[in-house]
Each structure stands twice: as C-alpha cells, then as structure tokens.
Amino acid sequence: MKLNNKIILSCIIAVCAGTGAVSAQEAADTLADRWDSVPTLDLPDWQMTGAVSRIGGDGLSDFYTSNVVNTLFGRLPGLTLQEVGAEPGADTPTLNSRGVGTFGSGTGLFVVIDGFASTLDFFSRLTPEEIESVELLKDATATAIYGNRAANGVLVVKTRHGNVSSPLKIDFGVKVGFQQPLRLPEWLGSYDYATLYNEALANEGQSPMYQQDALDAYAAGDSPLLYPDVNWYDEIFRSASPIYVYNLTASGGINSVRYFVHFNGVNNYGLLRNPMPTNDFARRQSFSRYNFRTNVDVILSKRLTASIILGGSVEDKTTPGVSESAWNIIDLAANVPPNAFPVLASEGKLGGNATFANPIGEMTERGYISYNGRTAQAALRLTERLDFITPGLSVSGAISFNNYYKAYSNKTRTYARYTPVQDSSGEISFTQIGEDTELGGDESQSYQWRNIVANAFINYDRVFDSRHYVKALLRYDYDEYTISSETLPYRNVGMAGQLSYSYDRRYIAEFTFGYHGTGNFAPGQRFGFFPAGGISWVISEENFLKDNPVVNHLKLRATYGLVGNSDIGGSRWMYNQYYNWNGYYLFGDQYSQSDTYLEGTKANPYVTWEKARKLNVGVEARLFDYLYFTFDYFREHRYDILTTPAANIPSYVGFSRPSMNLGIVDNNGFEAVLGYNRTAGEFRYKVEASAWYAHNNVVYNSEVPQIYDYLYSTGHIVGQPFAYEAIGFFRDQEDIDSSPTQVWGEVYPGDIKYKDQNGDNVINEEDKYPIGYTSRPEVTLALDLQFQYKGFDLQMLFQGAVNRTVYLDGRQFQAFQNNGKISSFALGRWTPETADTATYPRLATTGNENNYQYSSFWQRNGNFLKLRYLSFGYTFSSPAMKKANVDGLRIYLSGTNLFSLDYMQGYCDPEVLSGYPAVRTLSLGVDLKF
C-alpha cells in the first residue's frame, strides 16, 4: 500500500484538531493549570539514567560571534571542537561527541532542533539569544530513540518560548567591538629575502641572484619602484575589523497565548582592507545576517495546545575577488615575495609580474562573489491530553519544514598590471600583463537544502500511589531531505519508544528503542532495531542518607545499548549492481563506435549502518550544597564500519571490490566535572573544572597486506599520522655517504635525515612510522570561573587540549617553495656554522622533496591552553529604573581568544595554522531589559 505522507500528516492534524473542537465545549480549568498540565516529552533530570550535558542559551550570549557554534568551546563535557579559522560564513568548527568512534567518513553529530531532524549548518545560523538550551546526548539510552543516526551523539537544540508569568518582557542588546587577526606570519623583508635567497642558491652550488648593489638598494629602501619591499599581509589585512550585533526580543504570555519574538542582526566586515576608493568593480568584504523568530504557544481548549515555530535568517556575504572564500587572496599574499613588484607601479597602475597577480589587484579589480542565503524553519505541533481515556495519556503530532537556499551573484573581470623595467640608460618603462575587461556577471549558481520532518507521539506520564512513576512514549518519525546536488531525496522513517519506571524516586529503570529505516539500503536491510536500557539508584533518597547534611545528592547510573550510524560514506544505493558506460570499442574497417558498459563497484546487497554498543556508568553528587561533581565513564564498540576489503581478495575475481561493513573501532574515555558554587554575602562565585577524554583504537580494518607490521593502521587511533622519523640534519657529505639512501633526489648537508625503520638502507614509503596524534585532541580541559559582587560580574573560561599533534605545512613554513617567500620561521636554518643549533633545514630555491616529506620534523605538540571567553560587566539597578519599568541595565566588556599557551612559539595559532587567520574579539555590550 502506498500512501502519500502528506495525506497522513493532514490526518494527524485533522484528528487532533477534531478532538480539539470537541473538547472546547468542555468546562475550562484555570489557564495556569492548563499551562502546567501541557504534557512534556522530556524526562525530568532526576529520572534520567543516561549521560547528557546541557548549557542554557544565557551562558552563550555574552560573546560576540557570527556563528553560535563558536560559543560552545569548553561548554559541554564530551563535546570536542576544532576551530577552523574565522572567515565569516565559513567558521563552523568541527564537532564530535566523545571523540570519534569510527574511521568511516560520517563522524558528525545528529542535530535535532525543536524536536525535528536538522543539520549543523542550520544550527550554526541560530543566535545565542534565541536558544533555550543545547544538550549533548552521549550514551545509548539517551540516543536510542534516534536509532540509526544516533551513534555519533545527538545535539538537541531548543529555541525559546514565552512564559505566562509575565505579560511582556523586552530585552534589547547591542554589542560593538572589533576583531584582530592572531599571530600572522612574520614575513621577511626584501633585504633578508634577497640575502637568504642567495644563500639558498649557494647551497645548490649556484651563483647569487642578487648582487651587492641590489642588496644595498634593498637595505636602503629608497628605490621602491625597482627595489620594492612590500609586506603583502600588511597591505591586504587591516589590524582590526569592526563587528556589530544587535538584538531585540519580546516574550511573555497572556491568558491562553504565550510568545517569544526575536530579532537579531550581525555584521562583520572581515579582515581584508576596505578598498579605497571604491570603484564599480570592488566591494568590501562583508558578512551580515538577520535572524527573526516567532514562537507562539496557544491553548486551544482544555486539552489541546498548539505550538507554532517560525524562525529564519537572511545572510549576505560578499568577498572581493573571484572566490567565495577570501582564502585565495590571502594565499596569494602569502606567496608573492616582497621584492617581486610594488603595489602600484605608478599612479593608477598596479604592479605585477608574469608569475604573480597583485594581491591588492585581486582584491580591488577582479570583481566580487556574493551570495544571499536564507534559512526558514516552520513547525506546527499539536498536543492533546487524553485524560478522559486514562489520566496521563496524551498524543502529539507535528510537522516541520526547513529550508536553506543560497543564491550567488558573481561579478568578475580581469585587470592590467605592470612590471617596471629599467633599460640600460636608466629609463623606466612598464611591461603590461593582462588586460582590463568589462565586468561580467553570473547569477546562475545556487544551492538548496530542504527537509520535511513529521513526527507523532503517544505519551503516557503518570504517578501512581505517589511513588510509582511511569512514563511511556511511542513516537513515529518521518523525514525527507532534498539537496540540490542530488537527484533523489534522502528518506528516513521509523518508530521509537521510551519506557521509564521509577520507584519512590530511588530506583529508576529505563528502556528506550528506535526502529528506523533509510532508503539508502536494500529492501530487507533497511530497518534496524536499536534497544537500550538503563538503571539508576538515587542513594541520597535512601533513608540512611536522606537529609544528610553533607550529602545532598548522590546518584549512580548505568546504561547499555545499541545505536546506529547510517552516515557510512560511500555512494548511495550500494546494494544495486550498476554497469557504467566506459567509452567505445571500434569494430569494423570504418571504426564504428560500439558502447561499452563495465561492471561498476561490486554491489553489496547487505550494506548496512554502523552499529555501536555503548556502555555508560556515571555518578553524580552534590555535597555541602556547594560542591558538586559528575563523572561518566564510557566504552563504545563500533562495528560494521564500511571499508573496502583489501586483504585476501585475489585480483582474478575480476570485479572492483565492494564496500563492506567490516571495520571495528573501540572508543573509551570519561567526562569529569567538579564544581564549587557559593554565595558569601554579596559575593557569589562559581568555579567549575572539567575534563573529558576519548581514546579510540582501530581494531579491524581490512587493510592491504603490508611487509612490516608497523605499516598497518589497525591498532592505532583513527587517522593515525604515518610520518618519516626525522633524526636531525645531514652534517656533511661523509654523513650522507654513510647513511641510508633517501629516495627523493640528491641530498646535501643540512637536509633532513630520516630513520631507516626497516634497516634496508633505503628510506622509502616502507619507513613511514606511526608518530603523534591527530589534530583532534583526546583530552579537553575547561575551567569556568564566575564571580559576582554587587553589580559586578566576571566570567572567564579557559579551555585546553591535550594529546594533539599538528603539522606545519604551507607557505609560512616552506621557505622559497613554489616561488614563494620566507618567514621568520626559517631564520634558524641550517648552515655549516649553525649545524649544531639549526631548527630548519638548509634553504633551497627549488622544490625540495626530501625535506617536505610528511615527517616528524614538521609535527608539533598541539596541546594548548586558551582563554576562550572573558566577560566583565556591571548591572545598574536603581529605584528610578524600576519606576521607568526598566528591569535591568547591564554594560559589559567581553573577549574571545584572549591568549593561548602552546608550543607554536608564536608563529601561528595552534588550531588555525594557515589560511584565514584566527581572530581575537573584543566587544562592548549593553543589555537593557524592560
């Protein structure tokens, strides 16, 4: 039977609405009772057995960011974030719950917004002010209801609703501040560049390129046209860029309606200089987003409530140049040597040469790429109490439409640039490169993502005899995603349930399950059952501890269950055997074309999701009212990870190997939180230290047979770097002659020497060794300090990362490579005189394959401790304000990324090593509440 879902949904709505019409005729209770009795789907905290971290939106809103995800560093125990650079619109960090438990490609969290399946992209476009809470669901019982999408953890975001306790509250806030790039590379000027370039040539046995008169001219710096000395970073970046946020919310409730209305605007003008004077071709870098939201709840009758959610955003981003990202311009500025050409060859004529375009020209003369992006979130939920059937029973149905649409407007052209040339008579002329062209436009590019989500619940929530707490929930889920780049939508369907029983608030048992299917797998393989169970013992409710003056709360929890991850990587419909067109064979003396079709990658009719067995054991306690702590230990066994079986399938099978669910990864670790929260007179303070750790291990991955055991990635962490082990620099020719042969061409004294791991006297692929960690830390540390004294408040959040390795790669670290320049990083280069103290290999002008092999030489300890967030505020309060209906006025200073302790020696940020820089943000905020 094939039923249109929309029909079903209209049935759900009709059923609910129909019942509402009936119940409206019944006698009304007081409205307050009705609001209190609206059924909730969530368990109260005390009744939970699973592992959940939570932060309220209040805690996020002090800090300026154009991306709410960047306010989560160190906030949610178990959540690991990796910063990606601060380019507005492209600054969503990578999120992982409890590290990663798979070597498959799908490691992302499942994001649920207001109860509907959503995406991290969508979440990143919300504002802190409209968020009620962000919860990270980590263990099996908390996530099993999300079934085959739960294994990587679930991030549950709830937006704000009004409160009937006050008819109207208005909150108006403004933040104004600036961002500064952090730790930009220190590029050497023309004199140093030329001197060191000569040194590099000498290392290669070549004669110097720059003669003494040229060096003198660079040193004197008085001939900027022929002997320029340009710091291109200084030219393209400004030292600070302004940022603005303003928001207005109004919320409250009257009688049977409550509401939350929100408007928010964010502006960020980016780090690129504002081109002056602006011409028709140039647009400044800018990013702005305007968010709006109306969440309304209405009591329709004694039993029926409706919740309407309407949220959205409009985002505009303009980037000068020919790319959506400013990366191209920054990368060019990191490449062009200081002495290549001047910014301006003469009035109105940009410098340039045959090798390089002019970074300023790329910024001001190429046109611009801009897009307008829109998100829309619309949802309707109807909830009906069915107490007349049996007390505690309710049903709920909901549907949500979410859409993200992005349309580009691209304007591009080319421009002329000029190389100054001096002839023998001293006359300076200009060689033109490129041409000025008209601005061309392309409005055709767009992207769309949308989904329809529907769910329906039957909920039973009742307390018998004041001690038997029963909660049962059965839900139906349906969602369909359409993505503009895919021909067919993604569809998921399923059911889920939850059964919780508590006795006397002391003994708690919980069972949850998901039964979910996805269209990406074969019929018969689509649905999976994911059960989980948990128990909990609230010891502090036992008679022997009840009302104990020391132990206020003590609870033990344990859960175990099975969850899945259907984001397994590979292509869709791997269960179908396809034949792919592969050109022609040309039969006959006239070579007529006959199509050929080749068997595609072998189908795997049994392809299925990854599965994870998860154990979680936790304890939570509060002592002396002010000391609290939580500890959760977890073990995860992930299996059925998609991989290509390389081992042992002979070539003679004649097909390309199918992807199969064979991989196994174990992951385990803990989260610990220790806090101290106290009020002493007017002094209130909170100190909370937390640490979380996740260590994974590839147990099985069908790898290609290797000659040496250390070449297997199995047995190591997911993404284990394999690097040549650098053991210093070659001292001299004798050292080279007596060392194993390195296979990347001739080596010279001062080149990096690698360890011969297999002792075969040749350094090649077989000598790569597992060294270091990945850039994803195994340990995250957070220290949250909050103080309040009278009207003053101070908050500092330190965040640290441990067991992390970064790799120094890119222009800053590779002197003279790809015609590039040289930064201060290379000043400690090897020379015969500094052989004992050198920190960098000998300089080379040509591509030096030997020294830039992936090796431990370029790895660095990536551990760091950052002051992520700081805010310092003062709240005014006076009777006059009260009179004027002003509830509060707070002025505050806040900052992010204020300092970092790390092993980068100041050369770069430990998380953002190249490209669009990391930023420090300082802002002044005013918050006015009526």
Next chain:
Amino acid sequence: MSMKYIKRILFLSVSILACMSCDYLDKAPGVDVTEDDIFSSRTNVETLLASIYQKGIHSNLGYGNPDNGAADGTNPHSGPWTGRCDEAEQCAAWYEANNWNSASVTADNTDDRRWDFRWQAIRMISLMLERVDEVPDITPEYASQLKAECRVIRALNYFEMLKFYGGVPIIDHHIDVNEDLMIPRSSVEDVVNFILTDIDESIGALPPAQRGANRGRIDQGAAYAIKSKTLLYAASPLFNTDTPYMSLGGDSDRFLCYGNYDIARWEEAASAANDCLKWASANGCHLITDQGSGEANYRYSWEQYDNAEIILAEKAHSSLGKWTWPWSSIAPPNIYAGNAGQSGITVTLNHVRKYEDRDGNAVEWNGGDDLQAKMASLDPRFAASIVGNGGRWNDEFPEVWIYGNPNSGAGCGHDASTCYGGFWLHKLYPSVISNNVWTYTPNSTLFQLNEIYLNYAEAMNEAYGPDADPEGYGMTARQAVNIIRARSDMPDVVASGQDEFREKVRHERDIELAFDNHRFWDIRRWMIAEEEGVMQGNMWGIQVSRIEGNDSEYHYEPYVFETRNWNRRGYLHPFSTAEINKGYLVQNPGY
C-alpha cells in the same frame, strides 16, 4: 464520545503502520544500467561484448601515461614493447621498458599493467557464457557465436598470461563474492589445455572470416592463429623441458614448464599452423605481394589497416592526437614532437646488423665512410621499418639527419638528439600522420599471416627438419621461409641441416616480425637472453659524422651506448607483491 476518539486514534495508528510497511523507501527508477538490463536485448548484450573486447584485446602500442593507471584503455603500458629487448631503445629514460635493461623488474615493479584488465575481461566472459541464452531477441546461433567469440578471447588472455607467468589460476565461471577465493596456480600443461579446449569447442560456431563492419571481431582465423601461437610457445625450450629455468622445487615446477620434453608438441604446433594457413587460403587472407616492390609490400603489410594479411587487430581507440600516446612515444622528438611522453625509439646496431644485403649475404658493420651505400644495400625490409641518416620519414620530413653526438645539439643533424643507436624506428607509426593529419586512429595488429608462416617453419623444422613434409601439408619449413623472403624481394634461404636452419628461422623472425612485440617473448621461449648483446651486455649504436667535402656519404663508427643487465629470473614475470601477500599464489622463482 470516547469511541469516537478511539476510532480516530485507531485510524491514526493504522495509517502510521501502513506507512511503515509501504515501499516509499524504495529507490525511484532511473537510467542506471543493471545486469538484467544487459541481457534484455541484442543491443544491450552487444555492449557487454564490446566491453569484453575493450578489456580483453590487448595492444602492441602503449596508451598513456602509466601514472594514470587503468584510466588509459586497453594497454596502459607506456610505449611499445620493443624497447624491452635488443631491437631498440626507448629514448626517454623514464619509460618502464627501460626497467628490463637494468634487470629492475621486481615484484614491486611488475611490468604488467594489464593484470587487472585480463581478469575483468575473463569475469565478463564468464557472465556472458552463463547468461547470453536469456537474451530474447537473438537466435541460438548468434548466442553460440557470442559464446565462441568470448571463449577465444579468454583463450587469448590465458595465452598472454602463460607467456608472462607460466601457469596461473584457471577461472572458468562467474565468481560470487561469497565463494572460497583461494584458487591456486594451475600447471603450464593445464593452462595450455584450457586454452586449446576453449578454441577447439568454439571454432565451429564462429564465422569463417569477419570483414567490413565486423572486422576486428573474432573469427575462425583468429582462433586458429591463437592456437598456432599457443602451441608454438608450448613446444619451445622454455616450457617443453624437464628442467625449469630456475626451480621452485617439487610439484611447483609444473607452474614453470611441462616437466618433460616431447617432440609431439612441435608436431602439434606444425599442424595448428598448417590449419591456420589452410584457413587463410580458403578465406582470402594472403601475404601482401602486389604493391610493386619488396619494400612496398612489406611497408603496406604493417602500415595499411585491415589489409588482407591481417588476421586480428586491436581497435579500442578512436583517433588520438600525434602529441599524445601512442604516437608521442614513437615519433622522434624533432619530427612530430609530443607533449605527453615525448620519446622516440632508436634502433640498435645489434638489430640492424641482422639485415642481410639484397643477395642474402651477412653485412659487416666495422665503421667507415660508406654509411649511405651500406644502408642502401640492405634487405628492403630495413628501409620499410627503419629510418637512418638521410632517410625518409614522410612527405613533410623527406630527409632525416642523424649525424653528430646524440647528447649535444651543437653541430648535429636535425634529428640526432637522443638517437643513441643512429637509427630511428618508423614501423608502428603510419607515414600519413603529419601536420595535416594530426590525429589518427591506432590499430594494433595482433596476428598477421607472415607470423603463421614462420610459426609453421619453426615447428616443421623442429619436428621433421627443414625439408620434410611427412604429414603431407604441402609445404616444407624451407618453402615457408622462402615465401616470406620472396615477397620482400629477398633470395632463398641458404642452410643445411636442422640446427643451421633453426638459426635461419629465428633470424627470419627477427627481421620479418621486428618491432611487432615478438622478439622479447621469442628470446624468452628460446632461452637465449643471457647471450652477449641479447638481454645483457653491450648495446651498440653508430656514431655518424659528416665527411669534409662529401655531400653524399657519411662516416659511421660503432660504439656502445648502453650496457644492459639480465637476471635469469626474467624468463618469466613476477607476480606483484600485493597479489602474493594475499596468499593464494606461488611467486615465480628469483623474485
């Protein structure tokens, strides 16, 4: 009232359950091609047939940069095979042909880029054999013909593997993923018998000769030719012996050779060659003898596609630009320079020395002032294959100049750069390719009738001696060689006795079949690789210089341009390390 609710809730629940079981998770139909589609019509099944040809018919030309791996069609070997042996030198050093010159073919560097292609072809062939009878709109006869074509292609691929590796696993069905996959190597004898069975059981279902629009498809001639070549190789010293070239010990030696010598194998080879020659005379396949001169006959026979002498050619590629493979690997750099893989192939003096003069006498190359006269006196097949100093490439390059040091540009002829041997290879590169005809379809001849005459001569001599025809085939070994020589205006062969004649037959193969991907394999099956100047020792070229005051003659001086190495393990190829590590193969000895 409450009944009304219950009904509504029931309706809701039923709707939900109905939806859980309905099929809307199914993938919507698309334009994707599935295995069932392949066997749904003649048109579709012929795409599978074309795919089998595409993967299963190899080429003697090299297509593409080996770094691109399998992306480059039927033969991703860079450059033709000839640079692997003493015929020639692939001038650009990075070509993998040069790995043989330094004996650096190893299990990590196997020199076989068609390993996967053959197995893919064999898999498709198994699929065809198992399912072609399901195709609704073809006759049983056509289905039988398709099966027969496929089995002959399978035989060809097993022959190719026999010549690379000796015995290999025999895969005779469409392998399922869930099968036990540890199929070991079969013996040389079993592989030969598998090839013969495929051919013998197919030949009756094949059309006698494919012409016109079906040229390039397998016919009886191709089947006879593959059989002739297989039996010739099986009878040769490499396989037809009780002692392998290197021992693996015990039964594993059967992967390398028969384990005994049997003269009957030569008799079978002679009979198979005779069958092929009889097929040729009945089906209009004949030696090219009507082009006006010996040189023109020979040139036409390799240069003109689909000529009457060709039994089977590879036709996997449409026209390719002269700047890319395979052309760029053959043309001298200063003639039609290629961007991709520019190389040129220079012919060695080791090979040129073998050309007799037009009276059938051996020619000495000891240096002197008579280069032009000497070249003019040679067997016409020299000029039809090779361009020496002052020679003609085509209308655009009527004079090719190779005097001076090949390593330096100063004072050298236009075409001297990298011409280490002093001669450029022209064969394999049709003269029509020019600045006007700058893309051209490569067809690679795999079986040509001249080979069959020489297969016949070799086998008859080994079985019965040069002048006996006890089976009444109608031709002796000597007569067969003389037919080949006569069409190139060369006098009859002079040799007495089986041993002397053996040398003459081999010599005739070296000249007649030069550069056509025979010599490397002949060296191996005759087991002459370690002789000086064959696969090891000095590779000679000539250094050409101008003679003061003489425009018509040039001085030449023989010199050693390269010393090559050989390792006895090279009599068969290595299997790759990756494949060996899977645990089902016994590696060939020495690797």
